Amino acid sequence: MQVSVEATSSLERQMTVTVPAARIEEDVNARLQQTARSARIDGFRPGKVPLKVVKRRYGRGVRQEVLGELIQNTFYEAVTKENLKPAGGPSIEPKQDAEGEDFEYVATFEVYPEISLTDLAGVEVEKQTAEVTDADVDTMIETLRKQHTDWKVAERAAEQGDRVNINFEGFKDGEAFEGGKAEGHELVLGSNTMIPGFEDGLVGLKAGDEKDLEVTFPEKYHSEELAGQPVTFKIKVNEVSAPELPELNAEFFAKFGIEESDLEGFKAEIRKNMEREVKQALHSKLKSKVMDELVKVNNVDVPKALVDGEIDRLRQQAVQQFGGGAQIDPSNLPAELFEAQAKQRVAIGLLVGELIQSKELKADADRVRSTIEEMAETYQQPQEVIDYYYGNQEQLAQVEALVLEDQVVDLLVEGAKVTEVSISYEEAIKPAPQKEEAAEESEEKDAE
Template identity: 40%
Template sequence: MQVSVENVDKLERKLTVKFPAERLETQVASRIAEMGRTVRLKGFRPGKVPVTVIRQRFGAQVRGEVLSDLIGSTLREAVEQEKLRPIANPAVDTTGAPENGEIAYTATFEVMPEFPEIDVANLEVTRQKAEVSDADIDKMIETLRLQRRHFDEVERVSQEGDFVLFDYAATTSEARFQAEGLERGGSVLGSGNLFKEMDEALTGHAAGDSFKASISFPENFRNAELAGKSADVEFVIVKVQQQVLPEVDAEFIQLFGIADGDLETFRKEVRGNLERELKAALLARLKSSVAESLANAYEIDVPKAMVASEAREMALQSVPRGQEPAPELIEQATVFAHKRVQAGLLIGEIARKQQLTLDRARVAEQLAAIASTYEEPERVIEVYNSDPQLMSGLQSRVMEDQVAEWVADHAKTSEVTLSFDEIMRPAGS
């Protein structure tokens, strides 16, 4: 077998491999002979199908399969021989036809970059800390009550927390919307579903009230014809309903799987859930701090394919499920994707150099935490255990967590104590 390597780009390699055509012909003949003992064809007894017939019927298929197998095995040999570390499956090009007694193919792929010596001792990392308080538990229980509230119609004027059903039409300097009649809307006042001015206009009115108000619609208002414009709005209140929250009694508690309806058991369950969420959020923030510090400290070449894949994944998070992101959205994500891939490669190199091994107990713990959010946890665990790709992704995340903690233990790490709400609040909010 002959192997040559061409550096196409900083990380792109073109591997040319040649092997004797005799290897292909020998294996094709062997596989066809093996088929002769097992193949069943109409008009022939089992095991008595002539080789010429098998070659005529299946020769092209067998040749393709054997060629694919040979390319796979020789490529692995060539990559190992040249000490290359491909980051993805290569693009292979070949005619498959012998030339001068040899079959040649090319394999083009990107390789792992060269890494500098990574010394984390001088990295500045922030480790955030927080605890779940009784007030956090109270707040979560209130949220659970809100999720199970119902609304009763009332004859009084509306106030914050009420659901108001209303008809309206808005007239700007350009036109009236609706052009004819009224549009119906509804919202819980103070919930954030409507903007502040609309909430204020709807507050203090009872069912049957008709009135007008001057309102400035926000730039992001869902109706593009009103967004960013001032309008005179006419309203008709259809009905007002007050929210009714369930009591935190045994019946309410039993909705959450606490069979005896005991309040203390319920609070412990809520605390446990919040602590699991908090632990995951703190670890995510630590990992982000470590990744940013590493990416800023060590500049490395990053495989284009990995950046493109990461940018697409980031863009997908901004579009509805099943929809492809626009090219400009992917382009916008590319800078951030580059940083993320760079940090991920550095984290992987630290794991390799420090010989950090995957903590199987943590994998099981993470899997149990994921499964606990579904109605059939056992089924989720079964799916992960039977899907190598899902399990590999989970294991990679756990290893990244372990590396982040290792770096934080060996870097210049400062600790910052925050509240549960501050940790759980989305970035930028």
């Protein structure tokens, strides 16, 4: 077998493989002899069909099967011989395929990039810290109470915070517009779920009242026909309900799986959950910053095959996130929506992999156990969860991979110039803005 390799770009390779005719004929004849033992052809007893008859009947198909297997086998023989690391499946193009002659094909594929890793020595990294205060705990408890609000019909005018049941229809220039009508719509005043001015205009109305409400749609409204346009909503109030918050008692505590019967015990459990949440959120943000900086200081060419694979995963995640299920074909989502994120993920994966390999890192067993124990704390039977992970190699491997990534982050942070910044609990748990949004905000600040 002869092999020649041409680099057509920094990552793409064209490999020409020539397989001797003798190897092909040997494999074809062996396959034909095997076929002859079971072939059933009129005029011949089973197993007694002459080889030339079998070849005439099955030769073309057998040769294609043999060539398919030879391509697969010789491709991996060739990349091993040439010390190449394919980053995806090859595109195969036969160049010479005449019976009795050497078989030649060209395999085009990408290889993994050669990485000369630069660490974060001297790179400035902001590490956020946050404490859960008593006020944060009180605010969380009030939020939980509001989430379990009971509504009681009120025989009075609506106030901010009340829930109103209304019928409404919107008109622009005297004509009803699409999507502007509803009946029995329930709306909490002050929730800001409607366009500006709509909810405020219902304050003071009581059941049975009707009103023509003049409002203007926002300039950036999703409907171009309505964006920035003045409209009139004809409103009828069917019912006004006042909120009634639940009492802080054992019955309320039990709704959250907390067995504490007194308020102080309940607060302690809520604080513990909040501290766990803020720890995870801050770690996630630090990890994201560190990985972004790692990509910045390491200019890595990313194989298209890996990016395409990551785009497909992001498409699947998007469909699952928005509940599309079987109703949405992920492949219909435009690739460009995910391309930048996919390239970033692939680059991070390559760099982290190189760092793990070069530093010979292994998942720390104690950190793996503590991670699993921390995850198990949120369940009623923690030991069962711990036993499950240690009894399931696949699940355990996933935790080990997370711990290994955390060890990489720790290693990178050790070499970076870290500045700690204290922030509030609310700011800590707030999701980091998407990179596109962050860029837009930066541009707006620069313009100011």
